[in-house]
Amino acid sequence: MRRSILGLLLGALLAAPGPAGATHPVPNEALYPTDRCVAAKLSAAAAACRQVFDALAFQQLDPRAAPFDRRLADARAALENAWSAAEATSLDAGVDCAQTTATAGEVFTKISDGATGVAATVRTSVSGARFLKAIRAFGGIRASGSACWQIVGADGRHLVRRSHDRERVQLERERSLAATWLEILLRWSALGKEGARAVVASVQSLGREIVLANLVSPSVSADFTMISPPSQVSYAGKTLEPICSRGTPWVHFVRRGTVNKLLVYYQGGGACWDYLTCEAIKSFKQTAGEGDNPANSGGGFADRNNPENPFRDWNVVFVPYCTGDVHWGDATVLHEWPELPPSTIQHKGFVNAQVAEKWAREHFVNPDQVFVTGSSAGSYGAILNGAYLKENAYPSSDFAVLGDGGNGVVPQSFLENQISKWGIANTLPRWIPALDKPVAELDASKLWGESANFYATDRFANYSTAYDGGNGGQVGFYKIMLNPDSFVDWLDWWTASCEWNAGMRAQATGAYAEAPANYRYYIGSGSRHTMWGSNAVYTNTSGGVPTVASWVNAMLAGSPDWVNVETTDPGLVLPGDPRPNPAQPPYTAEGRIVCP
Numbered sequence: 001m002r003r004s005i006l007g008l009l010l011g012a013l014l015a016a017p018g019p020a021g022a023t024h025p026v027p028n029e030a031l032y033p034t035d036r037c038v039a040a041k042l043s044a045a046a047a048a049c050r051q052v053f054d055a056l057a058f059q060q061l062d063p064r065a066a067p068f069d070r071r072l073a074d075a076r077a078a079l080e081n082a083w084s085a086a087e088a089t090s091l092d093a094g095v096d097c098a099q100t101t102a103t104a105g106e107v108f109t110k111i112s113d114g115a116t117g118v119a120a121t122v123r124t125s126v127s128g129a130r131f132l133k134a135i136r137a138f139g140g141i142r143a144s145g146s147a148c149w150q151i152v153g154a155d156g157r158h159l160v161r162r163s164h165d166r167e168r169v170q171l172e173r174e175r176s177l178a179a180t181w182l183e184i185l186l187r188w189s190a191l192g193k194e195g196a197r198a199v200v201a202s203v204q205s206l207g208r209e210i211v212l213a214n215l216v217s218p219s220v221s222a223d224f225t226m227i228s229p230p231s232q233v234s235y236a237g238k239t240l241e242p243i244c245s246r247g248t249p250w251v252h253f254v255r256r257g258t259v260n261k262l263l264v265y266y267q268g269g270g271a272c273w274d275y276l277t278c279e280a281i282k283s284f285k286q287t288a289g290e291g292d293n294p295a296n297s298g299g300g301f302a303d304r305n306n307p308e309n310p311f312r313d314w315n316v317v318f319v320p321y322c323t324g325d326v327h328w329g330d331a332t333v334l335h336e337w338p339e340l341p342p343s344t345i346q347h348k349g350f351v352n353a354q355v356a357e358k359w360a361r362e363h364f365v366n367p368d369q370v371f372v373t374g375s376s377a378g379s380y381g382a383i384l385n386g387a388y389l390k391e392n393a394y395p396s397s398d399f400a401v402l403g404d405g406g407n408g409v410v411p412q413s414f415l416e417n418q419i420s421k422w423g424i425a426n427t428l429p430r431w432i433p434a435l436d437k438p439v440a441e442l443d444a445s446k447l448w449g450e451s452a453n454f455y456a457t458d459r460f461a462n463y464s465t466a467y468d469g470g471n472g473g474q475v476g477f478y479k480i481m482l483n484p485d486s487f488v489d490w491l492d493w494w495t496a497s498c499e500w501n502a503g504m505r506a507q508a509t510g511a512y513a514e515a516p517a518n519y520r521y522y523i524g525s526g527s528r529h530t531m532w533g534s535n536a537v538y539t540n541t542s543g544g545v546p547t548v549a550s551w552v553n554a555m556l557a558g559s560p561d562w563v564n565v566e567t568t569d570p571g572l573v574l575p576g577d578p579r580p581n582p583a584q585p586p587y588t589a590e591g592r593i594v595c596p
Contacts, residue, residue, distance in 0.1 A: 014558035033095035034362045035159045037086045041101055042156030044082030045210050046149045049111050051075035053145020056119040065067060072112070077499050079207035080104040081207035094234055101363055102213040110213060111148075118144050121202060122186075125195030130211060132397040136189045143185040144203050150178035151207035152563070155215075160365060171396075179204060212260055216315065217363040220256035224295040224318070227252050227359060235358040236392070242355045243346045244322035245278075245286050250348075252356045253294055253318040254363070259313045260396075262367040264360065264389060266353070267529065268376025268405070269291065272324035272345065273418040275335040276487065277480065284377070287321035300533040301552075308538050310369070310553050317360045319381065320372075323349035326406075326531060327374070327381025331423030350427040353385040360454045361393040369398040371556065375530040376472070379406025379462075383447055390455055399458035400449070400555055405474060405530035406462050408444020409503035415441045415483045445507040449514025456518060459555055461547065463522045463531055466570030467497045469592050470578030473529035475500045494580045494587055497527070498595035501570070512564060522551055522565040524572040527593065542574060543567025571595075 031039075059074035062068075074485040074580035083104035089096040101107070123139040126133050141213035154174035158165060165171060179200050186196035229253050242250040269285025272278035294302060297539040304312045306420070323329055329347030336342045373379075410419075420439050428437040434450035452460040468474040476493040478500045508521035525542040528534070537548035545565050554562035571593040573579055583589045588596075 004320070010518050017286040020519075031160065032361065033093035034097050034100055034365060036093075037090035037095075037097035037232060038100060038365050039156045040086040040089075041083060041107075041214050042152055042159070042211065044079050044086070045107055045111065045214065046151075046153035046156065047082075048075045048079040048108060049115065049152055049206075050145040050150035051078070052115045053119070053141055053148060056115055057138045057141035057145065060123075060141065067326065076104075076108050079108050083121055095362065097362065099216075099219040100217050101360050101367065102218050105214050106218070107210065110209055111206070111421075114202075114209065115145070115148070118199060118206065120204045121195070121199050122189075122191065125191045125199065127190060127192075130203070136191075137483065140186050140189040140191055140199065143182055143189065144199060147178045147182035147200075147203050148207055150173055151204065152210050153364055154178070154318075155211045155366070158396070162366070166396045168396050171281075172398040188539050206402055215365040215367075216260060218256075220254055220315070220363055222256050223362075224253050224255045224293055226290060226293065226314070227254055229355050229359070233355050233358065235354055238350050238354075240355050240358075241348070242352045244288055245284070245324050245345050245347070247346060248322075250288050250320070250322060250352045250355075251292075252288075252320060252352075252359070253292065253316075254359070255316040255318075256296075257315040258313045259315075260364075261369040262360065262364045262371070262394075263311050263314045263316045264319065264356075264370065264372045264382075264386075265294075265316065265532075266319045266327050266372075266374030266378030266381030266385065267321040267460055268374065268378040269321045270324070271326055271377055273414075274484070275337040275340070275343060276485070278324060278335045278345050279337070279340075280487070281490075283480070284324040284475075286324075287323055287563050288322040292318075292320040294318045297533055299535050300531065300537045301549075302533050303535075306538070308549055310549070312332045314371070315364050315367070317356055317364075319356045319378075319385075321348050321349065321377055321381070323352065325349040325422040325424075327353050327376040328424045329386055329422035331421065333421050333495075345545050347422045349381065350385070351425075353381060354388070355475060357385070357389055357393055360389070369396045369400075369556070370394050371400050373402040373404060373532070374406070375404040375532045376406055379403035380408065382406075383451060383460075384427065384429065387432065387451055387455075388526050391429070392432065392457065399420055399455065401458070401460045402555065403448070403462045403550070404532050405464055407462055407474060407504045407507055408447065409474065409478055409500055410443075411478075411481050412440075413484075415442070418484075419479075421564055442481065443507065445510035445514065449511035452511070452515035452517075452519040459520075459558060460511075461520045461522065461555055462511070463524070464504060464508075465524045465526050465528050465577075466504075466567060467501055467527040467529035468504075468529050469494060469497060470529055473527070473578060474504070475527070478503075492580070492584070494584060497586050497593060501595065520555070520562055520564050522548065523567060523570065524548075524565075525567040525569050525572040526577040527579065528574065528577050540574070542572055543569035 059068050119141045121125045126136040152535045158171040183200045270283045272284045277283045325347040327349035331347045334345045372382045372383040432454045479496040573591045
């Protein structure tokens with residue numbers, strides 16, 4: 001008995017409040033207002049959790065209702081005051097974080113209900129005579145409150161320092177220490193091994209619920225919702241004006257999932273860079289609106305009802321495309337042709353992407369995992385804007401970037417004469433040293449490989465078929481870039497298939513050579529353009545490849561199964577793949593692609 005009482009006294013000592021100010025993050029003026037706001041709320045929620053547990057603990061020794069109710073009322077009032085102060089400070093800094101988190105009342109109810117359940121488990125797990133049982137329950141409940149304080153507070157402190165704790169080492173250490181000490185203290189409180197572990201698991205679960213209520217906005221619908229931003233958006237010291245190519249409004253779509261993971265998807269839709277491509281053939285998607293709602297798409301990784309879909313439960317930010325600049329641009333360009341009216345195009349894809357980034361970081365504050373991807377033009381949007389998301393918004397989240405059908409095989413003349421029109425000299429992620437150079441000196445293998453090198457603990461990859469064809473596929477656009485002034489030559493896109501294939505393979509292997517630890521490529525059979533919305537991601541194994549879904553799952557996990565993949569039968573044209581009709585070289589009548 002003496003050892004149990006000694007353990008109880010030690011437990012009460014360790015469960016006592018820490019030094020003054022220990023629950024508050026260190027001020028940092030460089031913090032984004034939402035991060036500062038949520039950090040303050042998490043600190044207040046941690047303190048409230050300990051106060052509620054303390055009220056339940058003292059109830060064991062003094063069961064009168066009045067003192068217990070007063071303690072709860074004081075805890076609730078402190079939480080509400082902290083919420084108001086945090087939101088006011090954020091609003092003064094130009095960011096409204098009132099809807100970023102659950103309300104103070106909702107969080108307090110979560111804390112109160114969870115703590116009551118844990119306290120009940122503690123009471124039923126301790127043994128001994130009536131007085132001794134009350135003493136042991138008192139110590140166990142107080143220790144649980146201290147652990148809740150530490151677990152929730154750890155996430156608040158992490159928001160302050162996550163740029164310096166990118167691997168979440170300190171965060172995980174604090175969480176682990178809190179759980180370890182709680183189990184030790186509970187064992188000293190005579191709960192027994194199984195009872196102690198059950199309480200630890202309950203406290204950890206409560207802590208996660210409290211944290212998620214602050215990190216993932218409950219105001220975001222579980223169904224895809226269209227967000228129409230104002231005409232001017234203040235972000236990162238700039239005034240952004242989201243817009244589509246011809247001056248129509250730009251929108252984006254969002255959905256709340258059930259886990260603290262975020263998928264950011266950049267829509268595809270061609271590209272344009274001169275009068276012929278922007279005005280004569282309009283080779284790009286030009287508007288954004290309700291018709292872009294991802295809820296209208298139900299195949300492949302867009303099918304949230306498929307249990308094989310690894311992203312079915314994730315939060316989603318969907319970035320529509322309407323600017324002709326592969327989500328890279330920040331320029332208003334007058335494209336001209338002799339004796340014809342000029343065409344003014346708002347190449348503002350990067351601006352729109354920044355607006356989406358701002359919205360994401362203000363509603364999905366600190367995901368455990370972020371997956372950035374896009375198809376076709378969106379593939380390029382993923383790699384460039386993914387670097388901004390990683391650096392600015394989610395520096396400590398487990399991060400992966402996958403390009404779908406956008407390898408970046410372009411002639412040198414296009415780099416020298418066309419791409420700079422989009423204004424990308426000012427949008428490249430130049431904090432990556434290898435990318436801080438003139439645009440004409442870059443290629444896609446550098447963009448992917450050097451990004452992977454810079455973010456060495458994250459994962460980067462490209463998917464493509466061997467002969468990604470069609471007028472809207474990679475071979476089709478490559479043919480346009482090879483013959484910029486000859487519309488007739490654009491029609492027989494297939495004649496560039498073999499040259500493009502050689503360039504694609506060189507860039508994929510080049511990127512791997514740049515970053516063998518964390519870059520991979522997947523090259524499938526045939527000429528299909530993009531895979532994201534196709535159910536073939538779950539079934540196709542042509543040429544001995546694993547399914548795309550299994551490969552993506554390995555990428556998400558960072559497992560040894562995530563390897564470079566290349567079909568053993570690249571020239572096999574699969575059902576539905578683009579092909580010339582009638583067959584013309586390098587396409588054969590037998591349904592194959594045969595290069596010299």
